[in-house]
Amino acid sequence: MLPALVSAGVRPPGVILSSSAARALSTAQIVAQVFGVSVDVDPALYRASPDEVLAVVASRGQGHQSVMVVAHNPTMHQLVSSLVDDRAPAQFPTSCVAAVELDVGDWPGALVRLGRLVGLGRGIAGPSITRPGQTNGHG
Secondary structure, eight states: OOHHHTTOOOOOEEEEEEEHHHHHHHHHHHHHHHTTOOOEEOGGGSOHHHHHHHHHHHHHHHOOSSEEEETTTTHHHHHHHBBBBOOSSOOOOOOOEEEEEOOSSGGGGGTTTTEEEEEESSSOOEEEEEOOTTSSSOO
């Protein structure tokens, strides 16, 4: 699924924020190797609420136009649903990939219901949150 999202124009992440759980971290490291980006492990993502995930993105995503979060349900489903309004996925199975584009100037501006779902499917990584109209050095 990851190559399909990239070919559809979804930007590769500038950084990957990962839960410290073994499966999440393994997934994050695979994606990081493919794109040549770093993985920033945050144990708080293991039990984070959607608002706490956004806080991690706001604090650790600075300097990156696209951030990928590899974490856990039900939080990730709730987060994606809170970021997009009319196209929120009804289900968010394990290994689901969602790409959400936000029209914000910086990560602290990532408010709920401002996003646009630009990709959804099953694959190797978690949601990728992207600010539109800017590049992150990967294309």
